[in-house]
Each structure stands twice: as C-alpha cells, then as structure tokens.
Amino acid sequence: AxxxxxxxxxxxxxxxxxxxxxxxxxxxxxxxxxxxxxxxxxxxxxxxxxxxxxxxxxxxxxxxxxxxxxxxxxxxxxxxxxxxxxxxxxxxxxxxxxxxxxxxxxxxxxxxxxxxxxxxxNEFHGSLFEFYQTPRFHANEYANTINTVVLNGQRQATPRPQFVQHIFGGSVGGPVILPRFGEGGPAVYNGKNRTFFFTNLQLLRTTQSIFRNRVVYTQQARNGIFRYTQGRANGNALASTASVDANGNVLPNLVSTLRTYNIFANPDGLGPDPTTQRLIGLTPLPNNFTVGDGLNTAGFSFTAPQTERQYDFTTKIDHAFNERNSIYVRYSQGEQNTLGDSGNSNVTTGGGGVGGPQAFPGGPRSVDTYRTPKNLAVNYRATLTPTTVNEFVAGFNRFTFSFNNADPNAAQNLPVFFNLITDPLNGSPTVNNARTITTLQFVDNISHVRGLHTFRAGTNIRFQKHVDTRGSVAGVEIRERIFLGTTINQVPASFGTAAISGNNAADRTRLESAINDLLGRVGTINQGFVATDDTTFAPGSTPFLYDARYPEYDFFGQDTWKLRPNLTLDLGLRWEVRLSPRAPNDIVLRPEQRLAAGEPPTNSFRFGEGKLYDDTYKQFAPSVGFAWDPFGTGKTSVRANYRLAYDRTNTFVFSSFIFQSAPGLTRPVVNESFGRSGGLLRQGLPVLSSNDVTPLQFRQPAPFSTASLTVVDPNLTYPRTHQYSISFQREIGRKTVLEVNYIGRQGRNLFGGYDANQVDITNNGFLNDFNELRMTGNSARINALLAGDARLQLVSGVRETGSQFLRRQTLAGTVTLADGTTTSNLVAGGGVAHAAFLIAQGVRSGTTNSPNIVANGFSPFY
Known part of the structure; x- marks a missing residue:
C-alpha cells in the first residue's frame, strides 16, 4: 500500500x-x-x-x-x-x-x-541454528588467482586465505511457568495471556589466516656486510633497477660492480649490539626478494592467524497487568574478542607496522581486542484514556573496548624500534588503550488523539560517561620508546659513508640506517607522563585515566493533522540541548585564548580550566510536511517534507585528541641529547624525568617546539542539516508500488579539523626561495635559515650549507618503497610543502639541533 x-x-x-x-x-x-x-x-x-x-x-x-x-x-x-x-x-x-x-x-x-x-x-517455541563456513565450500577469490607472489624463488598465486567460521545458537520463548509457594491456589503460576519470556543465545568461533609481507635483514646484512652496486640504486627482484633475482642471487651483470661496506669494521671498534642482535634473531631469514632493497633487506611472507570468539545473549520478560498497563524488561550482554586483531594496531615500526597479528611465525600477537557490551531496557506502557497513551523507557548502554598487547613479556621487553625492518615485538604498554562508555537513558513519549489531530510529545535524556585508560598520551607512550634514527644520532664522518664512491644517495641513507640498527646507536627516546595534581607528574608507565561526561537533553512536540480525508499535515518541533563535556573527577583544560586561522600569532598562550566550548541551548529543529492522496482512492500518494536536523560529536575525538594531550594533564618528554652525543644501547639508557617543571607550569607550552597540539574551537557549533524531500507513490498492481523520491540535503557547520598555523609558503617568500634552490642549487636565505643546524654534515672538512642539506633529503614516505627505491629527491621532486614543514617543525629555541631563527633575523613562521 x-x-x-x-x-x-x-x-x-x-x-x-x-x-x-x-x-x-x-x-x-x-x-x-x-x-x-x-x-x-x-x-x-x-x-x-x-x-x-x-x-x-x-x-x-x-x-x-x-x-x-x-x-x-x-x-x-x-x-x-x-x-x-x-x-x-x-x-x-x-x-x-x-x-x-x-x-x-x-x-x-x-x-x-x-x-x-x-x-x-502463549505457546512454547524454540529453534536451533548453525552456520558453517570453510574454504572447501568456497571458490578462491579472483584477486588471489591473478595477483602472484614470489616465495622461495617460485612465482605462485597468492596463498588462499583460510577462513573457518562456526555460528551456532538458538532461541526459546513462551509463557512463564513458575512454582507457586504458600497454601491454596494452583501449584504453579501459568503466565499464559499475561507473562511471557524469550531468550536468544548466539556463539561464534572464527579462525582465519591473513597474508602478510614483513621486512627482514638478509644474512649478509646481519653479519654486518652492507652490499651495494656502484652507479645505481639497489633494487629488489621486481624493481626497474633490480640487483637480485627471485632467489636473492646477485644478477650476473652486476657482480663486477658489487661493493660491500663492513659495519662491524667501524673506526669506533664497535661490534654487534647485544639488544638489537637479540631482536633481529627473532626475525626469520627472507623468503621473498620482491620486497626491500634485495641485497640488505628483503621480505618474509607468511599467513598470520587471527581468531574470533563471541557470545551474545538476550533475554526478555513481558508482563501485562491488564488491558491498559504492560511492562517488559530486556537485558542483553556479550563478549566479542579478537586475538591478533588485524583491524587495530598501536605499533610504530621503522620497517612497517605489523598490525594486530603476530609479526613473525612463533612470535606473540601484537594486539588482542576485548569487547564487553551490556544493554538494558525497561518499558512501561499505559493507556491512560481511550485516546491517550504514555510510554516510558529507561535503561543503559555500556561497553568496554580494550586493546591489549598480547605479549606476556610486554612489560620486560625493551621497546626498541628499527629503521629498516619490521619490529618483531609490540613496544606498547600491556594495555595499549581502553575505553568504557556508559549511557543512562530515560525516554518518555505521550500521544493523544483529539478529533482530526494526533498529538505527540516526549523527551529523551541521555547521560553519557566516557572513561579512558590510555597508554598513548601526548603523542607518545607512557612507556619509554627508543628509536635508532639517523637524524639525531648521525653516523660520524669518520665512518666514511659520505666518501664511498658510486654509492647511490638512497643506498647511503639505508647504509646509515643499518649502521644505527646493528650497532644500537640511539636517536631519540620519548615517554609520556601523567599529572597526579598541579604539582607532580606520576612515575613513567602510569596510565592516563580520564572520566568525561556528555549530557544530552532532547524534547519534541508534533501534530499529525488529518486536514481532509485525503490530506495529512505534519507539524513538529524538536529541541536538543547539548552541553560542553564535563569531567567531575578531573579538570578540563583549554587554551585561554582562541587559536584559529586568522588569529594573531602567539608564543605565550596558556591552558586554563574551563569549558571547551559554550553549552548549546538554541538547537530548534522544525519538521513540516504533507501527505496527499490526490484521487482519494488509496492508490496514489504525493508527499513533501522539510526537516532541520542536528548532529552530535562523537566522544572519541575528545578522548583521543583533546584530553590526553592537554599540557598540564600530560606531558611528553623527548631526550635527544643522548643521541646527539653518540649514545649507544649498550651504554645504558638515561631515565626520563618530567619533574623539571610542574603540571601547572607546563600549562604554558614552550614557544618553539616540533610538537603539535589539537584544540577545540571555543566557538564550536554543532553540525546542522537541512533536509527536504518530495515523494510520489503509485500502486501499479497486486502488492506492487512504484515509488520515486527526490531527496536533498544541505549541511552547515559540519565537523572537521584543520591546521590553524599552516606555513604560508606563497606569501612569506619560501616558495620563491625553494624554486631558486631547485633551479640553481643554492638559496642564500635557506643557507642563513639553517646556519648552525647540527644536522649539517662535514664534507671534505667543510660544513655543508642549508641548500646542500635540503638537496640530499628525500620526499616523505618514499624511502622504503617495496622496490627499494625513492620516487624522487626532495628538491628535484618539487617537495616544497614537505621542505617547509621540515623547517617549520625543526625550529626550536634553546637546542642545538636547529637554529633559533629569531636570532638569525627570521620570524617564527619564516
């Protein structure tokens, strides 16, 4: 109809x-x-x-x-x-x-x-079910048949994924039969016509394999022998500059130009680092030479297991007191646990993230995800008069998602991150992150029929509580993390890497990364700390606990007016109240001045207590429309409607980007001095401390920093959408209706994020300077800007210029391509945006890594 x-x-x-x-x-x-x-x-x-x-x-x-x-x-x-x-x-x-x-x-x-x-x-009914899937029942996926891989020197189809799933359970329902105690009357309570129950249980068991490519060192590289070919870049078996065949053998035409560099014959007399050698020992030798650079790094391909264990249970009791009053209670709960969760990862690795499954066969899983939802609904329905019905619903929705490091030795493992290969272990805390969200809800709706009008009104009140337990704070982890990068701990000139004849720039970068990996040369160490009060930060590895509240109040009124037998009008209004997040057991910090595009630059803003943004009381959402049967036959319908609707903001934005990074609630500590002094893992690591300043003092961030902050615009308004529709329906046959709809939407104030402090390379002159560097190889202003930067290297006893430094950089994201090559050099490839970002993020006051550009006559924004 x-x-x-x-x-x-x-x-x-x-x-x-x-x-x-x-x-x-x-x-x-x-x-x-x-x-x-x-x-x-x-x-x-x-x-x-x-x-x-x-x-x-x-x-x-x-x-x-x-x-x-x-x-x-x-x-x-x-x-x-x-x-x-x-x-x-x-x-x-x-x-x-x-x-x-x-x-x-x-x-x-x-x-x-x-x-x-x-x-x-009134009758007992039940059912049982099982759904079983196995690869034997399915054809192979087309993509697997056409996408081949080379394993152990043999080209073959991508291994068929294994997916075995059992879903089983059942339902039962009927009248409630209970024993009756006491004298007189029947021995049992028979709920026919009054009290009923229903119960459903579903269980799931899934095992699947996920094809993975990891990056590992070749045997020669593990022995400290870095190989390269003169006059060209290293390349894996599929690269246009391939150095090896599918078995990892050097191509015959390149044997004469193959050269080696012995990392362990270094002038400092350093042998293999015990820690990195132990970690490298957890990785297998390569079986896929279509990954990496072929000579020093290659791939290890295998299928990693992932398992799923679920149960979901629902039970419901209905009771009719009489014809006018009834109640039901429904309760649901479950567990959905994913072991080796490929969809979630907190791992940062130089050679590529490992995701949730194990990094390598026999190793621990990286991430296990545990989910425990619960939900309750209690509904009371009362027919107050023949024309008035009220329905009240109360309940809650509660769930916990916990993303855990599955390694039983996670707390003892030293979180070291390699430059070139996949890290064999997850360096995150035992509980990476967890969140528990509870929503208490109260709904009351009343309807009343009066003449040609059906009036409805109601309220929907939700008290939401979001509790975070985070191991990731302020852009780092609460455990220390050790990176072996070469930007801070540069390979000394005495190692002679710059003077190697015929070594491609990309191969030189890889060589220096391998040197730091194998010798355990520390670049940076970072760790996040959590404030206990305004005067003290908690010891390292203390998780960030935060309890935020999001109250929401909705009210509506509506009239459905049967203006004529074939014409109905809808007139409605909804009022939605949205309050800024509260933190009854904690404090909410926000900038004490507006930080947004167009605002004056500042180096002295502070975070203070207060609302992230103003409470919103003016969200009124009208809804008007009509439904018309133009011929009065019940076979044709013309409808039109306009509705204004508002969206809420999801709480994940605040928990992941705002609260856990607010200066004064948390603090990242980065140690670069150990790396700049040539620090080694074998020397023992410095203990990071956060108590050189108090949380209250840290509410004013440093004027120059490589870090970034995410804040909420204090003028934030909730997104609103204008919706309009025109609909035509026509019954064209038995149980057949033709329907045509036109639906339009116009969104306003949609939620989004942007960089409020973007580098304006067009108007500040940097684009012209970069183009000068690109065309002539030199820019006097870029030389002045980077003068004194600790990253400038000595070439034949002469310190390189800032222009020379930029010319040897590579475009972001292109260093570790599968074929072992880079797409282009930063300058030659026109990477002006990345160059500007590099310089802007590298400018800090009081460090030797980058110059203080104010002292060099430049503004903080170039």
Whole structure:
C-alpha cells in the first residue's frame, strides 16, 4: 500500500519472517544492519570513517536503538555496527528511516535505525541454528588467482586465505511457568495471556589466516656486510633497477660492480649490539626478494592467524497487568574478542607496522581486542484514556573496548624500534588503550488523539560517561620508546659513508640506517607522563585515566493533522540541548585564548580550566510536511517534507585528541641529547624525568617546539542539516508500488579539523626561495635559515650549507618503497610543502639541533 499517514520517515521496515528467512551471514556474525546497505540512497565502502553514508550524510551520523534504548557505539558511531551484536533470530522488527524523519526521531541527521526484540507467546517455541563456513565450500577469490607472489624463488598465486567460521545458537520463548509457594491456589503460576519470556543465545568461533609481507635483514646484512652496486640504486627482484633475482642471487651483470661496506669494521671498534642482535634473531631469514632493497633487506611472507570468539545473549520478560498497563524488561550482554586483531594496531615500526597479528611465525600477537557490551531496557506502557497513551523507557548502554598487547613479556621487553625492518615485538604498554562508555537513558513519549489531530510529545535524556585508560598520551607512550634514527644520532664522518664512491644517495641513507640498527646507536627516546595534581607528574608507565561526561537533553512536540480525508499535515518541533563535556573527577583544560586561522600569532598562550566550548541551548529543529492522496482512492500518494536536523560529536575525538594531550594533564618528554652525543644501547639508557617543571607550569607550552597540539574551537557549533524531500507513490498492481523520491540535503557547520598555523609558503617568500634552490642549487636565505643546524654534515672538512642539506633529503614516505627505491629527491621532486614543514617543525629555541631563527633575523613562521 502507498504511504499516506506521514509526510516523512522515508525508509523501510523489515518484519521477523523476512529477517529470519534471508541468509544474513557475514564475517564475524549475522548482522541485521546489513539491510541498511540495500536501502536506496546508501553508499557503502567509502574510504573515510565509518564507511557508510546515507543520502550524503556524514558516515558517523547514525542512530541505532534497541527497544527504545541507545545501542550506538557512542564514541565513534555508524559503520553498520553496534556494540551489542543482535542477530535475526532475536528480532521481531527492523526499521530504517533514511531521511526526513518526523520530530520524535533525532540525535543525528543520518539514518534512524530501530530494532525491536522478539517476545514470547502463549505457546512454547524454540529453534536451533548453525552456520558453517570453510574454504572447501568456497571458490578462491579472483584477486588471489591473478595477483602472484614470489616465495622461495617460485612465482605462485597468492596463498588462499583460510577462513573457518562456526555460528551456532538458538532461541526459546513462551509463557512463564513458575512454582507457586504458600497454601491454596494452583501449584504453579501459568503466565499464559499475561507473562511471557524469550531468550536468544548466539556463539561464534572464527579462525582465519591473513597474508602478510614483513621486512627482514638478509644474512649478509646481519653479519654486518652492507652490499651495494656502484652507479645505481639497489633494487629488489621486481624493481626497474633490480640487483637480485627471485632467489636473492646477485644478477650476473652486476657482480663486477658489487661493493660491500663492513659495519662491524667501524673506526669506533664497535661490534654487534647485544639488544638489537637479540631482536633481529627473532626475525626469520627472507623468503621473498620482491620486497626491500634485495641485497640488505628483503621480505618474509607468511599467513598470520587471527581468531574470533563471541557470545551474545538476550533475554526478555513481558508482563501485562491488564488491558491498559504492560511492562517488559530486556537485558542483553556479550563478549566479542579478537586475538591478533588485524583491524587495530598501536605499533610504530621503522620497517612497517605489523598490525594486530603476530609479526613473525612463533612470535606473540601484537594486539588482542576485548569487547564487553551490556544493554538494558525497561518499558512501561499505559493507556491512560481511550485516546491517550504514555510510554516510558529507561535503561543503559555500556561497553568496554580494550586493546591489549598480547605479549606476556610486554612489560620486560625493551621497546626498541628499527629503521629498516619490521619490529618483531609490540613496544606498547600491556594495555595499549581502553575505553568504557556508559549511557543512562530515560525516554518518555505521550500521544493523544483529539478529533482530526494526533498529538505527540516526549523527551529523551541521555547521560553519557566516557572513561579512558590510555597508554598513548601526548603523542607518545607512557612507556619509554627508543628509536635508532639517523637524524639525531648521525653516523660520524669518520665512518666514511659520505666518501664511498658510486654509492647511490638512497643506498647511503639505508647504509646509515643499518649502521644505527646493528650497532644500537640511539636517536631519540620519548615517554609520556601523567599529572597526579598541579604539582607532580606520576612515575613513567602510569596510565592516563580520564572520566568525561556528555549530557544530552532532547524534547519534541508534533501534530499529525488529518486536514481532509485525503490530506495529512505534519507539524513538529524538536529541541536538543547539548552541553560542553564535563569531567567531575578531573579538570578540563583549554587554551585561554582562541587559536584559529586568522588569529594573531602567539608564543605565550596558556591552558586554563574551563569549558571547551559554550553549552548549546538554541538547537530548534522544525519538521513540516504533507501527505496527499490526490484521487482519494488509496492508490496514489504525493508527499513533501522539510526537516532541520542536528548532529552530535562523537566522544572519541575528545578522548583521543583533546584530553590526553592537554599540557598540564600530560606531558611528553623527548631526550635527544643522548643521541646527539653518540649514545649507544649498550651504554645504558638515561631515565626520563618530567619533574623539571610542574603540571601547572607546563600549562604554558614552550614557544618553539616540533610538537603539535589539537584544540577545540571555543566557538564550536554543532553540525546542522537541512533536509527536504518530495515523494510520489503509485500502486501499479497486486502488492506492487512504484515509488520515486527526490531527496536533498544541505549541511552547515559540519565537523572537521584543520591546521590553524599552516606555513604560508606563497606569501612569506619560501616558495620563491625553494624554486631558486631547485633551479640553481643554492638559496642564500635557506643557507642563513639553517646556519648552525647540527644536522649539517662535514664534507671534505667543510660544513655543508642549508641548500646542500635540503638537496640530499628525500620526499616523505618514499624511502622504503617495496622496490627499494625513492620516487624522487626532495628538491628535484618539487617537495616544497614537505621542505617547509621540515623547517617549520625543526625550529626550536634553546637546542642545538636547529637554529633559533629569531636570532638569525627570521620570524617564527619564516
């Protein structure tokens, strides 16, 4: 039938029979939210955020409810995902409204998805199910058959991934039968016609393999012998400048030009570093010479296991006191644990992140993810008069996501990070990061029919609590991390790497990185510290604990007016109150002045206590429209609707970018002096300390720094979206309706981020100086800018100029390409933006690494 009861609420409803009948079976579950993907106007698989957009809405702008209670992943919603994993057997109805919803629906401007749990009946019913998947039942993926790899010198198809999944469980429901105690009356309570129960349990066991390429040292490099070919860059077996064949053998035409450099025959008399040698010993020898530079680094390819263990349980009790009053209680909980989670990683590695699975066979998993959701709904429905109905719902949505380092020896492992190879161990804390979000919710809706009018009004109040336990703070980790980079601890000129004849610039960079890796030459050490109060920072490895609150108050009123038998008007208004985040057990710090594009530059701003932004009380969202049957036959419908909708901000933005990095709540400490002095792992590492300043003093950051800060604009307003639609429906046959919709959206004040202190290379002269350097090889102003920089090297006893320094830099992200080459030199390749960023980020006061450009006559922004 055509829709004439409302002007908006464009979408569809899926009933229980359809839910159960359709084969909804995917990776790691049976997710009824998969139906969303098949709705008109839905665009899946986008490359940002949650990845699913509805009529152009932001991918996080979803609202999921189960029995009226929030089941959103409140910290970062959308993605067809809810912490409580419902399944088709547990639901009686699934409704998705994709646009122009009426006033009782809100919280977000995107899809409104309503799930309803099944109830028991007067008869006992039950079901059992199992869904089993195995590679033997599936054809190989087409991509695996056409994408080949070279393993142990043999070209072959990409190994077929192993995916074995069991999903099993069941449901049972019926009248509640309970023993009755006491004298007189029947021996049991029979709940027929009054009290019913329903219970659903689903379990999942999944094992899969994930093909991985890692980067490892060749045997010669492990022995300290760095190999290169004169006059050309090293290249793996697939590179245009290949140095080796598929088995790692040097190509015959290059044998005469092959040269070696013995790292362990260095002038300092240093042998292999015991720590890095032990870590390198945890990595296997290469089996894939299509990765790395072929001569010194190559690939190790294998399939890493990932396992999933889930259970999801739902139970519901319905009771009818009488014909006018009823109640139900529904409780759900579950566990969804992913061991070797490929989707989450806190690992930073020089040779490439290892993700969640093990870095190498036999090693520990990098990340295990544990999820424990719980959800409760209590609903009381009262028919106050024949024309007035009130429904009250209270409940909570609570879930914890914990991302853990699965290595049982994580606390004892020294977190050293290599330059050229995949790190064999996760150097993160035992608990990388964890968050627990609890939403207490109270909903009350009342409807009243009076003549031709149906009035509705209600409130939806949510008290959200986001508790963070973080091992990542202020851009670093609460454990110390040791990097072996060459920018700070430069290879001494006495090693002769600059004087090697015929050594390609990229190979020289790799050689110096290998020297630091094998000899254990420390570049930087960093660690994050957490304030205990205004006077003291806690000892290292103390996690950051933060409790933030996000209260939200929604109110609505609506009139559905049957103006004529064939014409219905919808008039509604929604009021949404959004308050700035609170921290009852902690403090909220924000800049004491506005930091935004167009504001005057400052080197002296401070962080102080206060709201991140103003509370918002003026979010009024009207909804108006009509539904018209122009011929009065019930076979044609013309509808039009306008709706203003607001979006909330996800709490993950504040927990991940704002609170944990606020100066005075946390502090990063970076030690470069040990590296500049040629520090070695074998000498013992300095202990980092944060108590040279108090947290209160640190609220004013240093005027010059390589670090960056993310802050909230104090003038932040919540995103709003104007939605308008025109719909035409016509019944064209038995159970067949033709529908055509035009849906428009206009977003305003959409949430986003930008660099408020971007380097203006066009107007400040840097672009002209860079082009001069690019054309002539020299720029006097760049020479002056970098004069005295500790990174300038001695060439034949003469200190290089700033222009020469920039000319030997490579473009960011191109040093470790799979073929072992770089796309271009920084200057020759026109990398002006990266050059400007390098200089701007490298300018600090009071250090010897970069000059103080104020002293050299330049402004802090060039």
């Amino acid at each position: 055509v829709q004439t009861s409302t002007s908006g609420n464009i979408g569809n409803t899926v009933e229980q029979q359809t839910l159960v009948t359709l084969p909804i079976v995917g990776d790691r579950g049976r997710n009824p939210l998969s139906f969303i993907t098949f709705q008109p106007g839905v665009t899946p698989n986008a490359n940002t955020g949650g990845g699913i957009h509805v009529h152009g809405a932001r991918d996080r702008a979803f609202n999921f409810t189960l029995d009226g209670i929030d089941v959103n992943e409140t910290s970062a919603g959308g993605s067809n995902f809810t912490p409580i994993r419902t399944n088709p057997d547990s639901l009686t109805e699934f409704q998705v409204v994709t646009s122009n919803f009426t006033a009782e629906l809100g919280r977000s401007s995107g899809a409104q998805v309503t799930l309803v749990t099944r109830s028991g009946t």
